[in-house]
Amino acid sequence: MFNLTKSERSWVLYDWANSAYSITITTAIFPLFFGQIAREGGLSDTTSTAFLGYGNSFYALLIAIMAPLLGTMADYKGRRKKYFTVFMVVGTATTALMVFIQPGAWIPAIVLYMLTAIGFSGANIFYDSCLVDVTEPERMDKVSTTGFGWGYIGSTIPFVASLVIIFMMAGGDMSVLNMTAVRIAFIITALWWFGFSIPFLKNVKQRYGIEPSPQPVKDAFGRLYKTFQNIQSYKHVFLFLLAYFFYIDGVGTIIKMATDYGSKMGISSTILLLDLMGLQIVAFPFAILFGILAKKTSTRFMLFVGIGIYTLITILATFLPLMGPDMLIPMFILISFLVATSQGGIQGLSRSYFGAIIPPDQAGEFFGFFDIFGKFAAIMGPFILGFATQLTGSYSIGLGCIVILFALGAFFLVLCGRVEK
CATH class of the missing domain: 1.20.1250.20 (MFS general substrate transporter like domains)
Incomplete structure (x- = not known):
């Protein structure tokens, strides 16, 4: 600051x-x-x-x-x-x-x-x-x-x-x-x-923009x-929005379902509340660290890091019920820590990466599309989780299926990088 x-x-x-x-x-x-x-x-x-x-x-x-x-x-x-x-x-x-x-x-x-x-x-x-x-x-x-x-x-x-x-x-x-x-x-x-x-x-102050219209x-x-x-002129922007649509849906699903999942695993409300508070505090320095590392490597690379960490989170959560009662709370805290390391970073870098690849005088229009993809992304993850859970009878397997979203997000992010080059 x-x-x-x-x-x-x-x-x-x-x-x-x-x-x-x-x-x-x-x-x-x-x-x-x-x-x-x-x-x-x-x-x-x-x-x-x-x-x-x-x-x-x-x-x-x-x-x-x-x-x-x-x-x-x-x-x-x-x-x-x-x-x-x-x-x-x-x-x-x-x-x-x-x-x-x-x-x-x-x-x-x-x-x-x-x-x-x-x-x-x-x-x-x-x-x-x-x-x-x-x-x-x-x-x-x-x-x-x-x-x-x-x-x-x-x-x-x-x-x-x-x-x-x-x-x-x-x-x-x-x-x-x-x-x-x-x-x-x-x-x-x-x-x-x-x-x-x-x-x-x-x-x-607004620095970029177009002249006002009498019929706005x-x-x-x-x-x-x-x-x-003219979407073909912005192919890399469109591919990034597709990548964002998938991986941010996975991120949002993990965030929204973590407390519910923990309670179903038998973790008390007090521990879950303390865990939530700890997550907010730990996420602070890691969000800033992601920005520092993006400058030393690249924004896309750190987005891949965030996707990789969330993939690991999903896998660990899937196997959480198999780890025994003594390991339940320590592993849940570890998973929460991993969420804290990447939650702010992947969201912050998504915003800045998008801001860097769009025309600045059309920022409002393009961020409108950014918001659309983010809003509609909130639909797919919970549906996949619910459908897979109902089909298999296992909440853990349902959560594990969220890996598909991170895989698709990584795939389109790779394509976005190739188009930019």
Whole structure:
């Protein structure tokens, strides 16, 4: 952070800001909160899980459809940060509005959750595309991985504060969440996210773009159509997006299913929670290390390293049930450590590699496609895992099948490198 320029540092701070949302709302506290108020509203656990899943699918589909158009419109000069601001404010405001959710009011809860997610995901399209504005191509790896690294610490601080408040107000009994404590956690998250977005708003300027159009929506559709027509001109970009589609789906599936898998293996909630916290802390230096090593080797090489480590993670997780009860917790911690070494690195370098191979004056448009591939990638991995698990009756074998995604990702990344040469 200390050897970055002012604009680079301000850009990185938004990763620090919005990561509080990622862990508190997406991963940890809100899902538990929603399950509790849904039960109070008369829904079964199965039904509440289904509605939360529908909410996730709906907002992801909406953003995926909107992303290329939003990104294309943001390429007009002076527009990128304006669109970012709109989505960031929607996300932070609706997160704060969650304090008014009453016990049993699961419908307002899921509606607000989808609005927070739309704000979060929409702002990220414009945030990612601003990478080309704040730094030069040779510094993108460093800046992008620094963002992910500091994002892990930025998520941990408000999350730990929220957990302490929830634990204290629950009197040590976490089986039922204290509503006041959860509302305080939502306020902490919203304030953290908005407050640390201010440097981005003040110091990040759009350097690249095209002249504004009197018919921006119509012209944006026209530019999208032209890009599809000329996709052969960007063959290496398309091949990288295919590679990213597969390997990031594998990464996302591992991240989403790790806690569920650990609990099915008999690991206690306390150990899983501590493991999650440790992962966030360990991931910080390794994300930055990936950026340093990418400069000494190459970005593509370190992406292959990340894919290789995740392949190893998947294989170890597949054989975890065969290792005996004494080895269960140590091996799960080892797997979590391996996740921490590569999680931020592979995501950060994917962002910077893509930023380096696209036309900078079309960054918004291309990052819109980047977001589409990332959003739709969230479908295949869970489906493969579920289908293979149901077919074989083994969760471990189902998880092992995720190796296919990493193999396909590596294959298309090889092709991308050959086209670039």
